Amino acid sequence: MGERVNVEEIFGENVFTIEKMRERLPKNVYKEVVSVIEGGGELSKQSADVVANAMKNWAVEHGATHYTHWFQPLTGITAEKHDAFIGSPDKDGKMITSFSGKELIKGEPDASSFPSGGLRATFEARGYTTWDITSPAFLKESGTGVTLCIPTAFCSYTGEALDKKTPLLRSMEAVNKQALRIVRLFGNDRATKVNVSVGPEQEYFLIDWDKSMKREDIIFTGRTLFGAMPPKGQEMEDHYFGVIRENVGEFMKDLNKELWKLGVPDKTQHNEVAPGQHELAPIYETANIAVDHNQIIMETMKRVAEHHNMRCLLHEKPFAGVNGSGKHDNWSLCTDDGVNLLDPGDTPNKNVQFLFVLACILKAVDTHADLLRQSAADVGNDHRLGADEAPPAIISVFLGEQLEDVVKQLIETGVAKSSKKGGKLKTGVSTLPEFEKDATDRNRTSPFAFTGNKFEFRMVGSSDSMASSNTTLNTIVAEAFCEAADILEKAEDFDMAVHDLLKQYMTDHQRIIFNGDGYSEAWVEEADRRGLPNIKSTIEAADTLTTKKAVELFERFGVYTKTELESRQEIIFENYAKTINIEALTMIDMASKQIIPAVMKYAGRLARDVNEIKAAGVDASVEADELKEIQTELAKMKKALDKLKSEEAKARKITDPRKLAFFYKDYVRPVMDDLRAPADNLEMLVDKNDWPFPTYADLLFEG
Ligand code: ADP
Ligand code: MG
Numbered sequence: 001m002g003e004r005v006n007v008e009e010i011f012g013e014n015v016f017t018i019e020k021m022r023e024r025l026p027k028n029v030y031k032e033v034v035s036v037i038e039g040g041g042e043l044s045k046q047s048a049d050v051v052a053n054a055m056k057n058w059a060v061e062h063g064a065t066h067y068t069h070w071f072q073p074l075t076g077i078t079a080e081k082h083d084a085f086i087g088s089p090d091k092d093g094k095m096i097t098s099f100s101g102k103e104l105i106k107g108e109p110d111a112s113s114f115p116s117g118g119l120r121a122t123f124e125a126r127g128y129t130t131w132d133i134t135s136p137a138f139l140k141e142s143g144t145g146v147t148l149c150i151p152t153a154f155c156s157y158t159g160e161a162l163d164k165k166t167p168l169l170r171s172m173e174a175v176n177k178q179a180l181r182i183v184r185l186f187g188n189d190r191a192t193k194v195n196v197s198v199g200p201e202q203e204y205f206l207i208d209w210d211k212s213m214k215r216e217d218i219i220f221t222g223r224t225l226f227g228a229m230p231p232k233g234q235e236m237e238d239h240y241f242g243v244i245r246e247n248v249g250e251f252m253k254d255l256n257k258e259l260w261k262l263g264v265p266d267k268t269q270h271n272e273v274a275p276g277q278h279e280l281a282p283i284y285e286t287a288n289i290a291v292d293h294n295q296i297i298m299e300t301m302k303r304v305a306e307h308h309n310m311r312c313l314l315h316e317k318p319f320a321g322v323n324g325s326g327k328h329d330n331w332s333l334c335t336d337d338g339v340n341l342l343d344p345g346d347t348p349n350k351n352v353q354f355l356f357v358l359a360c361i362l363k364a365v366d367t368h369a370d371l372l373r374q375s376a377a378d379v380g381n382d383h384r385l386g387a388d389e390a391p392p393a394i395i396s397v398f399l400g401e402q403l404e405d406v407v408k409q410l411i412e413t414g415v416a417k418s419s420k421k422g423g424k425l426k427t428g429v430s431t432l433p434e435f436e437k438d439a440t441d442r443n444r445t446s447p448f449a450f451t452g453n454k455f456e457f458r459m460v461g462s463s464d465s466m467a468s469s470n471t472t473l474n475t476i477v478a479e480a481f482c483e484a485a486d487i488l489e490k491a492e493d494f495d496m497a498v499h500d501l502l503k504q505y506m507t508d509h510q511r512i513i514f515n516g517d518g519y520s521e522a523w524v525e526e527a528d529r530r531g532l533p534n535i536k537s538t539i540e541a542a543d544t545l546t547t548k549k550a551v552e553l554f555e556r557f558g559v560y561t562k563t564e565l566e567s568r569q570e571i572i573f574e575n576y577a578k579t580i581n582i583e584a585l586t587m588i589d590m591a592s593k594q595i596i597p598a599v600m601k602y603a604g605r606l607a608r609d610v611n612e613i614k615a616a617g618v619d620a621s622v623e624a625d626e627l628k629e630i631q632t633e634l635a636k637m638k639k640a641l642d643k644l645k646s647e648e649a650k651a652r653k654i655t656d657p658r659k660l661a662f663f664y665k666d667y668v669r670p671v672m673d674d675l676r677a678p679a680d681n682l683e684m685l686v687d688k689n690d691w692p693f694p695t696y697a698d699l700l701f702e703g
Contacts, residue, residue, distance in 0.1 A: 012260075016137040067150065069152040071165065072165050074571050077465075107152060117569070131152055142303065168474075179477075182353075191337045191339070198284055198466065207313065226587070229321045231697070239271050250308060315380050315463055319700065320676075326381075326462050327462050331456075356502060364480040369394075374472070374535070376464070382536075394534045395512070396446060411506050446514070479553055479557065539662060545565045546566055606626065606627045633679075
């Protein structure tokens, strides 16, 4: 059925890969490029011109008319400004395409309209984009034609990061440097680099495009602000891993094709827990490339969905009462000579380097649980964290039975003599093969779970960039490595020093380990007893960015300056206030112009019916009761609507970004809930034909 796809043929077709550079560049230039990619430094001006020309020729051969520096401003999404490869015509009027090394390496978009959190007054609009040579350039096919996209970092005139990529790259360098010290201490003198690998799993919803266009809330805010629960939700658990519907399958096929062409190693696809919800997971890559690719994935999902007359919702909670969407940030550290520092092997108790790395990570996560939680905060995610289906807003680490046992031995005796084994899986069916089980079962409720040879940070929101979570993770682990290496490098007896530190770190930070049910109320109380932070909202989390502890950490490892942290914090406050403001105004609009008029019309009809029925000499109490109920809910709606309008008006007078954000959280959001509740009740009372927009059932089951 349909068109067939040859993965081997199309993979990377739209990417200017290392392989293509090898084919198209003079040997010496190619070598220079590889050495910069692997070891850092800068390309010479001449080589940059040669690379730019080869890149342009390749792009033009593939139909590209424009190029753009593709960057990730603090809006959390990507930005691009297209320039044609047009040069000045020669004397015969023939146009010669051109693209110089300078244009490849440096761009100067007018930066004044991107969020900068006070870093750059609008009159100092200069911002620079600079080529991230480690993330390959690619061709984007869209309505505008084919565009060569050059992944870049975005900085202000004074060198402050105005984007998400720059701090990520800085954090990768920091953790590389400190992790190398650790592996050297453990006797590895071959490795020259420790890479951060990241595999993001992406959840999303698909709904019918035409229906979505009938809902202002989806159009303006990406989520529903009204909507009663349909009779069927996810309780039958029949959607998870269910057979993929034909129209969704066709979308997935096209999506895969587009992503493979862009060199995104997208591998796994399945239906998720909620109706209309799906997941995509690529194979892990180096952190900055994985983060870039995740942006490409999100953007491509939206574009391909439109071609299939569907809308892709990346919001963390598009439907109240239905599972929300997240992103699992699978993270590990691998040396360039092929050792995954998080691989315990079969007998973790004997793998001292692994245990030591683990102890450092426990220390990092416990010391900076507040910052890690902050790194996954965004407005939409506030609906998820702490709600039923998602990990709570409390950071804890799941190690599993095997490692927990090893840690326990280490804490009690200072040595771990044994490792629990998984044993054989027995099904009781003679024709099914027996195999060795994993030593540990999974725990889906943990926000930070050890999953075999990596950690899986499950708090990140589905629409968020993966940059912040990985930047924070890299930096806090760099600090733990650094502090450990400072001690070990001076130790007279290395083995003894490792032994002591292992015991000390595991003992001091064991409170962060939790293997139980993270969704239970009991855990919230237990975490409180253990003194673990439970930071409920994005804006409370933003406060953690500028504590003395945070500033010292990020400045020490050159990841953020104090000014950069302050600016990011301010952007979070601003963004929060703007988002809730748009949501509140959308609710006011939908309630005033759609729901209330529709209900009034229906109620009027019902009132006339009551009179007619009575006139006919028959009992009209059923109709009259129904009418009364409707009027009661309508009155509640009207009251909440008036209150929402007046709170909105108050908000307009607040100028301090932090105060404004907290005002929206504490005063506007609760009234939004008060407005929604009677509206959702009314949806259940009013004739479906009179309801002014598609319902949850229409969106989720008939998409
Ligand atoms: P699950 O989470 O269901 O166990 P997988 O084992 O397939 O799923 O892994 C999920 C993601 O983790 C994938 O993107 C995968 O590439 C990634 N992953 C696997 N190993 C590593 C690693 N060493 N470092 C980072 N990510 C990894
Ligand atoms: Mg997973």
